[in-house]
Amino acid sequence: MRRFAFNGVPCSDRALRIGVCGPVGTGKSSIIALLCRELSAPLELAVVTNDIYTDEDARMLRAAGVLDPDRIRAVETGACPHTAIRDDISANLIAVEELEGDYTGLDVVLIESGGDNLTATFSPALVDVQIFVLDIAGGGDVARKGGPGIERADLLVVNKTDLAPYVGVDRDQMVADAEAARSGRPVIALSRLDTASVAELTGWVRHQLEHHRSGELVPQDPGPMAPHSHAHDDRVHSH
Numbered sequence: 001m002r003r004f005a006f007n008g009v010p011c012s013d014r015a016l017r018i019g020v021c022g023p024v025g026t027g028k029s030s031i032i033a034l035l036c037r038e039l040s041a042p043l044e045l046a047v048v049t050n051d052i053y054t055d056e057d058a059r060m061l062r063a064a065g066v067l068d069p070d071r072i073r074a075v076e077t078g079a080c081p082h083t084a085i086r087d088d089i090s091a092n093l094i095a096v097e098e099l100e101g102d103y104t105g106l107d108v109v110l111i112e113s114g115g116d117n118l119t120a121t122f123s124p125a126l127v128d129v130q131i132f133v134l135d136i137a138g139g140g141d142v143a144r145k146g147g148p149g150i151e152r153a154d155l156l157v158v159n160k161t162d163l164a165p166y167v168g169v170d171r172d173q174m175v176a177d178a179e180a181a182r183s184g185r186p187v188i189a190l191s192r193l194d195t196a197s198v199a200e201l202t203g204w205v206r207h208q209l210e211h212h213r214s215g216e217l218v219p220q221d222p223g224p225m226a227p228h229s230h231a232h233d234d235r236v237h238s239h
């Protein structure tokens, strides 16, 4: 079913909005820089970053020279990052819509969440698809810990795989654990040093854009919290 914005324009006519979230330091800004480097020639891109008290990530991306600096806008959330990507998305929506107004013909807007914990996910009212990022150096067991992003984000990236031998993590086992948690949803084992994995990531973005342009992409909400049970009762439920 085709989706329409409030002004009656089909959503598939505007840019594809991709959210990137995950714990602090997992490599979200680096992934956005990578995507800008790889895709800004064939595609029209823009970026919105979120930081709690600064515009540090936006400044880092502008300094990296991966995109026209005016196409990189910062939202200072002033509160826990998930509030601005899930609970009150207005500041982010305004930033995205301003970019779409300033640059007609944008193909993709990348929205980077501030680093948060395993429960953070984007509202499907803000993004069309979302990527959850884990750091292999954060421990091989993290993929098994679950949570809405790990289990149900549109894409899970197990990042910095080049570091696996140095931190004693079994990369293949961590990817297998992630795949087991995700019921067939895609997982990419990524390192910016591994060109094949970078091509896999850019291929995924291109595929999402085609799906969006066809009008068939319907945003899926990973949910604010994974279904779980408490010790005193064995009924699985979610909040």
Ligand SMILES: Nc1nc2c(ncn2[C@@H]2O[C@H](COP(=O)(O)OP(=O)(O)OP(=O)(O)O)[C@@H](O)[C@H]2O)c(=O)[nH]1
Pocket: 023, 024, 025, 026, 027, 028, 029, 030, 031, 057, 114, 115, 116, 159, 160, 161, 162, 163, 190, 191, 192, 193
């Ligand atoms: N070895 C290695 N390091 C990486 C890779 N990707 C990112 N890093 C490093 O990981 C660190 C954190 O990367 P960022 O991109 O700043 O992470 P972030 O998730 O945006 O961080 P916050 O915005 O603070 O949450 C930096 O020192 C990056 O250089 C990778 O593929 N391999």
